[in-house]
Amino acid sequence: MAQMRSATKLRQILADPDKIAVCPGVHDGLTARVALHVGFDALYMTGAGTAASRLGQPDLGLTTVDDMATNAGMIAGLDRNVPVIADADTGFGGPLMVARTTEKYILQGVAGFHIEDQVTTKRCGHLMGKELVDTATYVARIRAAAATRERMGSDIVIIARTDSLQSLGYDESVARLRAAIAAGADVAFLEGMRTKEQMAQVVKDLAPTPCFLNMVGGGVTPLVTSTEAKELGYKIVIWPLVGMTSVYLGMRELCRELKATGEVKERYTDDGKIDGGVRDCFEMCGLTACSEFDKKMGGTSFTSGA
Numbered sequence: 583m584a585q586m587r588s589a590t591k592l593r594q595i596l597a598d599p600d601k602i603a604v605c606p607g608v609h610d611g612l613t614a615r616v617a618l619h620v621g622f623d624a625l626y627m628t629g630a631g632t633a634a635s636r637l638g639q640p641d642l643g644l645t646t647v648d649d650m651a652t653n654a655g656m657i658a659g660l661d662r663n664v665p666v667i668a669d670a671d672t673g674f675g676g677p678l679m680v681a682r683t684t685e686k687y688i689l690q691g692v693a694g695f696h697i698e699d700q701v702t703t704k705r706c707g708h709l710m711g712k713e714l715v716d717t718a719t720y721v722a723r724i725r726a727a728a729a730t731r732e733r734m735g736s737d738i739v740i741i742a743r744t745d746s747l748q749s750l751g752y753d754e755s756v757a758r759l760r761a762a763i764a765a766g767a768d769v770a771f772l773e774g775m776r777t778k779e780q781m782a783q784v785v786k787d788l789a790p791t792p793c794f795l796n797m798v799g800g801g802v803t804p805l806v807t808s809t810e811a812k813e814l815g816y817k818i819v820i821w822p823l824v825g826m827t828s829v830y831l832g833m834r835e836l837c838r839e840l841k842a843t844g845e846v847k848e849r850y851t852d853d854g855k856i857d858g859g860v861r862d863c864f865e866m867c868g869l870t871a872c873s874e875f876d877k878k879m880g881g882t883s884f885t886s887g888a
């Protein structure tokens with residue numbers, strides 16, 4: 583049976599008045615596997631986490647389109663039933679480059695992606711000193727993405743992000759989002775909101791276009807629960823740093839333990855099993871499914887178990 587495209591699935595969530603896509607941020611195969619295992623309807627591939635995990639660098643526009651598209655595609659391929667929304671930063675250049683970016687994201691099986699109006703040497707939306715391109719340049723990026731979607735017969739969800747709140751204020755940001763919607767964006771993302779009033783207002787001002795909410799721990803936007811986000815009218819809420827923060831804290835804890843004591847003690851579940859040991863991690867990544875597939879296909883690598 584043909585599988586429904588992940589973008590179509592994401593569109594169904596957007597169209598369902600009872601639903602909101604709650605997306606943990608993931609940045610690699612393992613963080614994506616954990617999020618899938620816990621059971622989310624959609625995932626978010628964070629650019630910040632991709633820069634940190636693949637390059638060991640902060641979110642300053644250092645990743646290339648191939649860093650991002652390859653990472654997004656690997657994550658999207660782990661479970662094609664779960665749509666992946668991926669960060670596409672500025673689209674990585676002018677209209678021609680944005681078209682290439684869009685094509686790559688579509689071919690990688692990404693369900694939705696966001697493009698913003700920062701200059702190419704962008705930075706995290708929650709840092710100070712962001713610089714913007716003008717509205718015409720921004721709209722050309724969105725138009726190029728929409729034209730590429732059309733040319734490829736794709737229904738990938740285009741999310742227009744604006745970073746203009748910081749320097750140009752609310753009214754100009756809403757005007758930019760309206761212009762992006764007119765150019766073919768499906769979803770609006772006002773980055774760096776500072777008050778709950780703004781968070782409520784933008785949903786009303788842009789209705790019926792669905793809105794996207796970014797919950798960054800330690801960022802400038804007040805954090806609300808996913809239930810509150812839904813009550814405010816948001817259709818997608820991302821928690822982009824879930825993967826990056828947990829790897830950072832977990833890695834730091836175990837490194838400190840090893841440095842201080844010369845060993846890392848086993849962790850146990852409540853029922854006394856080793857937690858997070860080698861077998862657990864491999865199972866998380868599909869060990870049993872791999873060995874069963876091999877056997878079913880007539881392979882012999884796992885006849886004596888694994």
Ligand SMILES: C[C@](O)(C(=O)O)[C@H](CC(=O)O)C(=O)O
Nearest residue numbers: 628629630641706707798822
């Ligand atoms: C959403 C975001 O684009 C990301 O890369 O995950 C970042 C998150 C971050 O750097 O804190 C952003 O908000 O710019």
